[in-house]
Amino acid sequence: MVLNYLLRKREDFQSTHEQLHIMTRKTSKCTSVKIFNNNLCLLILPLLFVLTGFNSLLQAQDRNYEDVIIMGVYAHPDDETSSGPVFAKYARKGAKIILVVATDGRLGVTDLTDLEAGDELAALRREEMQCAADVLGADLHHMHYHDQLRAPEGQDLFIQESRKIIDDLHEIMGDRQPDIIITWGPDGGSNHLDHRIISGTVTQIVLSKNWENRPSLFYSGTQIPELGDLWRYRGVHEDFLTVRETFTEEDVDVAAEAARCHSSQFRPELIESWAEQWRETGHTYFRPFEAPRAMADDMLSYPSQYE
Ligand SMILES: [Zn+2]
Numbered sequence: 001m002v003l004n005y006l007l008r009k010r011e012d013f014q015s016t017h018e019q020l021h022i023m024t025r026k027t028s029k030c031t032s033v034k035i036f037n038n039n040l041c042l043l044i045l046p047l048l049f050v051l052t053g054f055n056s057l058l059q060a061q062d063r064n065y066e067d068v069i070i071m072g073v074y075a076h077p078d079d080e081t082s083s084g085p086v087f088a089k090y091a092r093k094g095a096k097i098i099l100v101v102a103t104d105g106r107l108g109v110t111d112l113t114d115l116e117a118g119d120e121l122a123a124l125r126r127e128e129m130q131c132a133a134d135v136l137g138a139d140l141h142h143m144h145y146h147d148q149l150r151a152p153e154g155q156d157l158f159i160q161e162s163r164k165i166i167d168d169l170h171e172i173m174g175d176r177q178p179d180i181i182i183t184w185g186p187d188g189g190s191n192h193l194d195h196r197i198i199s200g201t202v203t204q205i206v207l208s209k210n211w212e213n214r215p216s217l218f219y220s221g222t223q224i225p226e227l228g229d230l231w232r233y234r235g236v237h238e239d240f241l242t243v244r245e246t247f248t249e250e251d252v253d254v255a256a257e258a259a260r261c262h263s264s265q266f267r268p269e270l271i272e273s274w275a276e277q278w279r280e281t282g283h284t285y286f287r288p289f290e291a292p293r294a295m296a297d298d299m300l301s302y303p304s305q306y307e
Contacts (some may be wrong), residue, residue, distance in 0.1 A: 011036050016169045019126035025223035071178035071215070072201045073100045073169065074140075076108065076147070079261040082189060083182055083220050084136065085247040085278050086256030091137035092251065098176055100141045102165060102198055105265075107147035122147075124264055131261035135254060141172055148194060162197055170205050174264045180288040185219030186286055191233040201288065217289035218243060239306075241285035247254065269282040 020069030040101050049103040070090050080087065080099050091097045093282075104123035115121040124140060133140035149161040173181070183202045199219065206217045224235030247255075259266055296302035 003089060004014070004234075023155065039252060043221035047084065065093040068095040068180070069098065069102060069176065069178040070095050070180045071098045071173070071176060071183065072184045073102075073173075073181060073198060075102050075192065075198045075214070076182075077101050077103075077105045077106075077125045077142070078132070078259075078265045079189075080136070080138075080197070080220045081255070081259045081262065081266075081274075083284065084258055085251040086182075086245045087138060088251040088254035089245070089259070092254075097131075097136060098178065099136070099138045100169070100172055101129055102142070102143050102169075103145045103147045103149070103194060104142075105147055107152075108265060110265060114265065114266070117147075121264070125262075128262045128264060132258040135258040137246045142169060145199070149197065149281060150191075162201075166201055166204065169201055170209060170298065173202075173205055173215070174209060177213060179213075181217050182207075182220060182286065183217070185221055187234050187236065189220060189222070204263045205299060206289070214291075218286040219289065221285045223285065225240045236287055239262075240287045242284050243286040243288055245286060246283045248282075249279055 068090070070087070072083060072087060074080055079101070086098075087097050105125035106119065107117045107118050108121065108125065109115070113121070113124070114126065129142055130140055131223065143165075145165060147163060148158075149165065150157040179201060184195040184199040186196065186199055188199060203217065206215060219236075221236035221241045222234055223238050223241060224231035225238075227235045250273050256271055259271045259274065261266065287288035290305075294303050
């Protein structure tokens with residue numbers, strides 16, 4: 001799989017980089033430690049140059065994203081804004097971006113329009129979502145589910161819809177065969193029930209489907225210190241936010257422009273405050289969903305996951 005290939009290359013690159021670092025330190029000792037004669041330095045230095053060349057080659061290979069498919073799966077039109085700069089970054093690098101949006105956002109009433117909940121608002125949000133996908137350079141697969149999966153109409157309909165969406169997402173994810181899937185974590189990003197259902201559904205499909213190439217799954221995450229008292233409902237401890245995606249100012253500009261498409265949902269000042277934060281930090285965090293790495297006869301003998 002392309003992603004595994006890229007990740008392997010990155011690991012190779014990192015270990016080569018570490019070796020180079022160690023060797024550089026060792027080489028610098030050659031001049032001061034008399035027990036090493038010059039022959040050792042003569043052996044090490046050419047090797048250092050070979051590895052440096054190899055290093056550059058790996059970096060060049062790392063830059064080929066054209067075969068990489070990244071899929072964002074979200075509950076509502078505008079959820080993709082949370083990882084906008086990351087989608088913009090990978091689209092800029094040539095990766096294929098696919099945004100899957102489950103619901104029509106028909107209940108997203110705000111004071112930014114005169115629209116009430118219903119078909120007209122859903123139609124507007126469909127246009128807004130298409131606009132955002134176009135700006136981000138993404139393919140859009142907007143599903144036709146009602147906001148909140150018809151929960152306001154009763155538990156039976158809600159259960160029916162939340163089961164149907166498993167089949168539909170199963171088909172879309174299987175057809176498109178992404179290398180990477182990004183979705184909300186179990187906290188839903190904002191504790192929103194729709195977000196949490198999508199997180200659980202996507203995880204369920206990644207785990208249960210008999211994939212030819214199982215995609216790598218990442219949850220977008222917010223560090224708990226940034227959330228104050230809200231951390232219980234939304235945050236992820238930094239120990240788990242181990243993927244730090246950087247992006248450029250150009251990516252932030254694209255993400256902000258895409259966010260402005262959702263004019264029924266976001267005030268321009270709010271988008272500008274996000275853009276400022278993105279420009280200031282230049283990165284965002286993800287939590288990788290880790291696959292089991294060992295077999296065990298019982299739970300207590302399973303190696304600790306936290307060491
Ligand atoms: Zn949402």
